[in-house]
Amino acid sequence: MGWYGSNKESKIFQTMPKIELHRHLEGSLRMDTLLDVARNHGLTIPVEPTFRKMVQVQSNDPLTFENFLSKFQTLRLFYKSPDVIRKVARDAIQDAALDHIQYLELRFTPVALSRVEGFDLRSVMEWVTESVALASQEFNVKTNLIVSVNRHEPIELAEQVLSLALDFRTRGIVGVDLAGNEVQFSALPFWSLFHNVQKEGLKISIHAGEWSGSENVRQAIEEMDADRIGHGVRVMEDESVVRLAVKRQIPFEVCVTSNYQSGVVSSLRGHPILRMIDSGLFVTINTDDPSISQITLGDEFHLLYNEFQQPLERFYKLSMASINAAFLNEDEKSNLREHFRLAYQEWNKTVING
Numbered sequence: 001m002g003w004y005g006s007n008k009e010s011k012i013f014q015t016m017p018k019i020e021l022h023r024h025l026e027g028s029l030r031m032d033t034l035l036d037v038a039r040n041h042g043l044t045i046p047v048e049p050t051f052r053k054m055v056q057v058q059s060n061d062p063l064t065f066e067n068f069l070s071k072f073q074t075l076r077l078f079y080k081s082p083d084v085i086r087k088v089a090r091d092a093i094q095d096a097a098l099d100h101i102q103y104l105e106l107r108f109t110p111v112a113l114s115r116v117e118g119f120d121l122r123s124v125m126e127w128v129t130e131s132v133a134l135a136s137q138e139f140n141v142k143t144n145l146i147v148s149v150n151r152h153e154p155i156e157l158a159e160q161v162l163s164l165a166l167d168f169r170t171r172g173i174v175g176v177d178l179a180g181n182e183v184q185f186s187a188l189p190f191w192s193l194f195h196n197v198q199k200e201g202l203k204i205s206i207h208a209g210e211w212s213g214s215e216n217v218r219q220a221i222e223e224m225d226a227d228r229i230g231h232g233v234r235v236m237e238d239e240s241v242v243r244l245a246v247k248r249q250i251p252f253e254v255c256v257t258s259n260y261q262s263g264v265v266s267s268l269r270g271h272p273i274l275r276m277i278d279s280g281l282f283v284t285i286n287t288d289d290p291s292i293s294q295i296t297l298g299d300e301f302h303l304l305y306n307e308f309q310q311p312l313e314r315f316y317k318l319s320m321a322s323i324n325a326a327f328l329n330e331d332e333k334s335n336l337r338e339h340f341r342l343a344y345q346e347w348n349k350t351v352i353n354g
């Protein structure tokens with residue numbers, strides 16, 4: 001199963017130690033868990049393969065934003081109880097462990113998790129942070145959390161969520177993220193909210209240059225003071241924005257398969273990932289929504305190896321770039337580099353030379 005299938009070569013990339021910086025909890029829901037929730041909570045769902053098609057991108061789907069986003073609409077109906085929210089958070093960490101991710105920054109959207117059942121936002125924050133802390137210990141994946149708000153939703157809602165993000169700083173929240181419809185909604189009304197949490201020590205990631213063009217990347221860097229850009233691939237449409245991003249060395253959280261499945265690029269091979277790297281942009285490789293896309297981070301690495309002819313040595317460097325871009329302090333980064341180096345050495349010994 002999966003978007004790319006699996007073979008002996010893909011297993012090499014699955015077992016390779018990796019770092020993930022851009023993964024949405026709401027796009028990481030397991031099929032089995034969804035089926036259990038449907039059974040336990042009396043949700044009527046269509047039989048296979050129709051249900052799978054409602055929640056995961058299929059090869060015969062139209063590869064458009066509308067189609068990609070429609071999967072989230074169905075998934076939102078499944079956040080039925082505190083236990084379900086705790087379970088999906090735990091699953092996401094366990095799946096990261098199975099993907100040999102050594103450090104994960106998992107982002108979640110409290111409003112999306114709370115809306116259908118009317119849960120209180122603070123309770124949702126508690127359920128997610130508690131479950132992630134426990135699972136991170138249990139599965140031995142160092143994890144931090146990023147709280148997402150959508151630009152197409154009311155600013156008052158973002159204000160509540162960002163204030164909670166500050167309250168939960170000591171419980172694994174390291175950053176805030178602006179996501180949502182960047183074609184019709186500007187990031188600028190959110191500036192003072194984001195600026196305030198940044199002053200308090202949280203980092204900022206902004207989805208930009210994905211649905212809309214390079215101007216949004218420029219705005220995220222120059223006007224929103226973003227610490228990282230979510231996607232940002234359309235930066236390549238304007239040489240002056242590329243130069244700005246290179247000069248500032250702002251990290252890009254690139255998600256190749258997601259961009260293909262949502263129609264940002266019309267073919268996989270047409271994805272600008274290599275041109276981005278060659279331009280001197282600070283590139284990291286991520287999944288975005290592994291369950292919706294039916295991929296792992298191992299698959300994304302394998303894709304770069306296979307389709308984009310990247311040498312095996314490239315991946316260690318890419319992971320080190322992700323560590324440099326992580327929302328960690330210098331001591332934490334230095335510990336993570338050492339931990340990663342040892343994990344990679346062990347993998348090299350057992351998988352490559354074993």
Ligand SMILES: [Zn+2]
Pocket residue numbers: 022024179207230288
């Ligand atoms: Zn995203």
